[in-house]
Amino acid sequence: MTKQQTPHKFRGLEADPHRDHIQGPANAPVTLMEYGDYQCPYCGEAYSIVKQLQRKFADNLRFVFRNFPLAQIHTHAEVAAEAAEAAGAQNQFWEMHDYLYEHQDKLAAPQLIAAAKPLGLDVERFTDDLNQHAYAERVREDFLSGVRAGVNGTPTFFINGVRHDGAWDIDSLSEAINAQLQKRTAA
Amino acid sequence: MNEVISVNQLNGLEAVETRVDTRTPTNESGALSAGVAAPEFSLQDAPDHTVSLKDFSGKRLILAFYPADWSPVCGDQMALYNEVLPEFQRLHADLLGISVDGAWCHRAFAKDRNLRFPLLADFEPKGEVARSYGVYRQHDGITERALFVIDEKGIIRWSYVSPITVNPGADGILNALEELESKGVAA
Numbered sequence: 001m002t003k004q005q006t007p008h009k010f011r012g013l014e015a016d017p018h019r020d021h022i023q024g025p026a027n028a029p030v031t032l033m034e035y036g037d038y039q040c041p042y043c044g045e046a047y048s049i050v051k052q053l054q055r056k057f058a059d060n061l062r063f064v065f066r067n068f069p070l071a072q073i074h075t076h077a078e079v080a081a082e083a084a085e086a087a088g089a090q091n092q093f094w095e096m097h098d099y100l101y102e103h104q105d106k107l108a109a110p111q112l113i114a115a116a117k118p119l120g121l122d123v124e125r126f127t128d129d130l131n132q133h134a135y136a137e138r139v140r141e142d143f144l145s146g147v148r149a150g151v152n153g154t155p156t157f158f159i160n161g162v163r164h165d166g167a168w169d170i171d172s173l174s175e176a177i178n179a180q181l182q183k184r185t186a187a
Numbered sequence: 188m189n190e191v192i193s194v195n196q197l198n199g200l201e202a203v204e205t206r207v208d209t210r211t212p213t214n215e216s217g218a219l220s221a222g223v224a225a226p227e228f229s230l231q232d233a234p235d236h237t238v239s240l241k242d243f244s245g246k247r248l249i250l251a252f253y254p255a256d257w258s259p260v261c262g263d264q265m266a267l268y269n270e271v272l273p274e275f276q277r278l279h280a281d282l283l284g285i286s287v288d289g290a291w292c293h294r295a296f297a298k299d300r301n302l303r304f305p306l307l308a309d310f311e312p313k314g315e316v317a318r319s320y321g322v323y324r325q326h327d328g329i330t331e332r333a334l335f336v337i338d339e340k341g342i343i344r345w346s347y348v349s350p351i352t353v354n355p356g357a358d359g360i361l362n363a364l365e366e367l368e369s370k371g372v373a374a
Contacts, residue, residue, distance in 0.1 A: 040261045072269045072301045073260055147271055148361065152354035153262030165353065 013149055013161040015064045021093045023054065024062035029184040030160060030177050033064040035146040037154040038081060038100040039074035039107055046155040047101035049170050057177060065097060067142040068154050076107035078139065083112045085135035086126050087119065095119050216348035218321040218333050225250075225337045226319040231290040232305035238283065240341065247280040247367060248337040249360055252322050252330040254351060256288045256296035256306075264332070264354045269302050271357045278364035280336070285309050285316065287329055322348060336363040 015022055015031055034050065036043040054061060067084070069077035080100050087096030099115055100107065106115070109130055116126045129135065146156065150163055157164040159176050166172065213220050225248075229239040240248075253264055260266060265284050268275075275282050284306040288296070293306040309316045314330060317323035322333040332355060336345040345363035349355035 037261065042261050070261060070266055070270055072303070073266050143270070144274065147267075147274070147357050150356045150358045152264070152267060152356035155261075 012145075013158050015062065021065050021088060021097070022062060023064075023094065025059050026062070028062035029060055030057070030180045031062045031064060031158075032173070032177065033066065033158040033161075035066050035068035035142075035149075035151045035154065035156045035158075037067075037069050037074055037077045038084065039077040039104060040070065040154040041104070043155045044101055044104050046157075046168060047098075049168065049173065052170055053173055053177065056174065057181075060181060061177065066146060067139045068146045068151055068156070069139065069143065070154060078136070079109050079112065079130065080107045081139045081142075082130060082133060082135045083109075083126075085138055086129035087116075087121055089129065089135070090121050090125065092119055092121055096121075213321050216322075216331065216333075218331065218346050218348050219335070219343055220346050221344050223343050225335065225341050225343050226316070228307075228316040228319070230285070230307040230309060230316060232283075232307050233294060234290045238305055238307055240337075243281060243337075244341065245339050247278070247339060247364065249275060249280050249282045249364075250285060250320070250333075250335040250337065251282065252285045252309075252317055252320070252333040252335075254329040254332060255286055256292050260300070262354055263300070265296075265302060265306070266300050267354065268357060269300065269304065271361075272303055274357075274361060275364065278361070278368055280360075280364050283307055285330065287314050287317070324351070334360055336360060336367070338367060 013033060015033065017026065032050070032053065034046065036046065050063060054063060067081040069081045071078040084093060084096045084100060087093055096119060099119060103115070112130065113123065113127050116123045149158070155168065157168055157173065160180050164173070164176055219226075225240060227240050229237055232238045251264065251268060258264070268282060268284070272282060282304045284302075284304065286306070287309050289310045290308045293308055296302070297306055307316075309330065313328070314323040317330040320333065320335065322331040324331060332349040332351055332353070334345075334347045334349075334355060335343050338344045344367060345359070347355060347359050
């Protein structure tokens with residue numbers, strides 16, 4: 001469907017180990033992918049639900065996070081997403097990811113820079129990356145891949161590549177994940 | 188001739204049955220479909236300003252009918268389109284949102300969400316423009332969640348009606364615009 005003049009290719013819903021941020025084993029039978037915004041309060045709720053799901057399903061679940069900042073309504077969403085990527089460049093993506101969702105009221109650039117040191121980041125490099133928007137393009141690629149995949153708000157979840165519409169409380173997501181597990185077992 | 192058909196289900200959510208007049212070219216829901224000239228309209232986008240279809244002659248235009256201002260922020264269709272606006276523009280299209288809310292309501296909503304495209308008030312006679320596009324919900328007094336892509340000559344090239352509770356996202360619009368782009372119609 002996408003044409004050659006499109007600069008941002010649709011990356012699809014397959015997790016890419018060379019590019020995506022992934023937790024859980026590569027051979028897990030179920031992949032939960034979230035398109036999220038660090039300033040979105042619903043994503044803040046979803047953060048703890050995902051943690052519960054990861055404990056519950058353990059090695060049966062692989063989790064992938066992609067950026068979907070709604071920057072016009074959430075003034076710090078873009079810088080927070082870039083901060084997570086900048087931390088990722090220093091192999092600390094998930095540490096920053098968790099920090100951001102646990103401090104959604106402290107997402108302005110100076111606050112993020114203040115958080116960098118306790119997280120063990122090279123603060124100078126991190127600050128430069130934020131100031132130069134080193135990861136803005138990458139965040140935009142995530143965003144556009146989400147748009148092409150039908151992401152319609154945050155958070156949007158995909159379970160084994162299928163958009164999970166409707167409720168995303170612990171019971172609803174557990175049920176959807178279990179359904180996939182049963183399908184794999186039956187196959 | 189009238190017949191009862193069901194609207195496409197989107198991921199199992201809400202199936203709707205609609206009675207359609209098949210004498211006019213409409214899609215499953217009764218909305219005007221591809222190939223039909225877009226009905227002219229002239230609506231307020233601000234208390235002291237009016238926008239008409241003819242203002243966009245020679246340009247591509249997206250009309251996004253939506254039920255009401257003030258839906259929850261992170262899943263809001265207009266907030267999403269606001270973020271995707273640069274992509275629409277890259278594909279040479281302008282965007283107009285339309286609902287039955289009044290111009291003052293639109294103004295407050297647009298300000299709150301930092302919207303960078305006009306919202307038109309299909310307010311008096313209520314829903315008249317939505318009716319002319321086949322997307323007015325008589326029984327509850329709001330418009331469908333309906334999308335139209337109109338070409339440079341004022342012809343509808345794509346339309347889609349989403350289940351009312353489901354934000355349709357932007358992927359369908361982008362695909363339709365890329366289709367137009369690939370056919371090489373001068374932009």
